[in-house]
Amino acid sequence: MEISTTLTTEPVADERLAEIxxxxxxxxxxxxxxFTVRWNPSDGWHGPEITPYGPLTLDPATAVFHYAQEIFEGLKAYRHDDGSVWMFRPEANAERMARSSRRLALPELPPADFVQAVEEFVRVDQRWVPDAAGEKSLYVRPFMIATDRFLGVRPAEHVTFLVIASPAGAYFKRGPMPxxxxxxxxYTRAGRGGMGAAKTxxxxxxxxxxxxxxxxxxxxQVVFLDAQELTYVEELGGMNMYFVYADGRIVTPELGTILEGITRSSIxxxxxxxxxxxxERKISIDEWxxxxxSGEISEVFACGTAAVVTPVGSLKWDGGETPEVSEAGQVTMAIRQALVDIQYGRADDTFGWMHRIC
Incomplete structure (x- = not known):
């Protein structure tokens, strides 16, 4: 893509940015x-541009308001100690967005264009990437919406893909406490054949x-079970689940109706x-x-882009509760530390996950 860039004439002042x-x-x-790029059947993806952040003007009949044809992604940019800025596995986010597009009958933005858009956007707003203290980062939100001005139910013929970003501190203010x-x-989150695997x-x-x-x-947080039998653990409202067994094995619910998390696959x-x-297999709520x-499961944790890795202290339900855990488990914290060390450049990236922006 040849992306045009129009810089804002009213950037946030340096003093205010430092406070933020x-x-x-x-x-x-x-x-x-x-960042914005638009699509229609005749022109394909066209007019990619970086412009000052501001409101969108959409007709009340815009399709996304009525039929929820939209998808999104979430990824982070990290500032390393030498001042350089890196992103974590943007190619994986690009590929997942393409899968979500197919499920919601939206046009696929080529993964290379997704990565380019995110890269050039973050480069323009690189001063917003905080230093690593307190696990701060720049949370980047690409999203795609149906923009037809039409009330009929059909796949959109006008679509807009955008990228915005927000500096972020730790998702849970208490830190990695259970x-x-x-x-x-x-309630259930998704059923077989539904949209559970799409990020929508x-x-x-x-x-x-x-x-x-x-x-x-x-x-x-809330835990969802499968919609068919109400027996098998799926995920939380926005995070994947992991179970550490006393013999060192780690189990995570298999894919199908759950989101294929980037953090999940990295772990x-x-x-x-x-x-x-x-x-990767089914795990019943009774097994949990x-x-x-009994102690067969020694640790439980959840993971996601925003929260990274979060230890689980206890599970409650109507009429019962598992034994409470007051401290994060050793395996949980070792995995968490290994992951964030790669993201912040404190450990060698032997997986090739980090993508340098500037």
Missing amino acids: LANPGFGSHFTDHM VTLWLTTD GGNYASSLVAQQEATAHGCD IELAGKMGHQVE RDGVT
């Missing part, structure tokens, strides 16, 4: 620019009422290199509860 980067929170502040999970049996907003919207249920029971490779046998109670 010192305590960015998550998803509250946005960089000076955004979280409490609520097991919902009233509807999957997250469907998790919110269950998250409210979890919060009402004093829990941090499979990383844990294998660290000497663990990693299994009984295993933690």
Whole structure:
């Protein structure tokens, strides 16, 4: 793509930016620019541009508002100690977005164009990438929406792909302390043949009422079971699950109706290199509860781009609770440390995951 760039004439002042980067929170502040490219059947992808960040003007009849034809991604840019800026596995995000596009009948943005768009956008707004202190980073959000002005139900003939970014601190303010999970049996996240493997907003919207249920029971996150039998563990509202067994094995729920997380797949490779046998298979809720109670399962953790690796303290359900764990497990923290050390340039990237921006 030949991307045109129009720089803002009103960038955030250096003093204000320093304040933001010192305590960015998550998803509250946005960089000076955004990337946009549009698609239609006759022109294909056209007009790629980086412009000042600002509101979109959309007709009330725009298709995305009515039929939820949209997808998104999430990845991070990291500043290393030498001042250079790197991204973690953007090619994997590009390929996953292509898979999500196919599931929602959206046009596929070629992975090379996805990576180029993200790379050039981050390069323009590189001053927004915070230093590594406190595991800060720049969270990058590419997304694609149907922009037809039409109320009929059909695949969109006008589509817009955009990239915005927000500096981010640690997802959980307490740091990697064990979280409490609520097991919902009233709601499911996805069924066979559904959109569970696509990264689309509807999957997250469907998790919110269950998250409210979890919060009402004093829990941090909600756990979903499979929709067919309400027996097998799938994932949290926005994170994949891992189970560490006393003999060193690690098990994660198999793909199919869950999101193929980039952090999830990275941990499979990383844990294998660290000497663990990693299994992708069905794991029942009874195996989880009984295993933690008996000690056969020694650690449980969740993972995702935003939260990285988060230890699980206990699982609650209507009428019961697993034994509470007050500290993160040794294997959990070793995997977490190995991953973030690669991301922040403190360890050799033997996997070839890091992508230098500038």
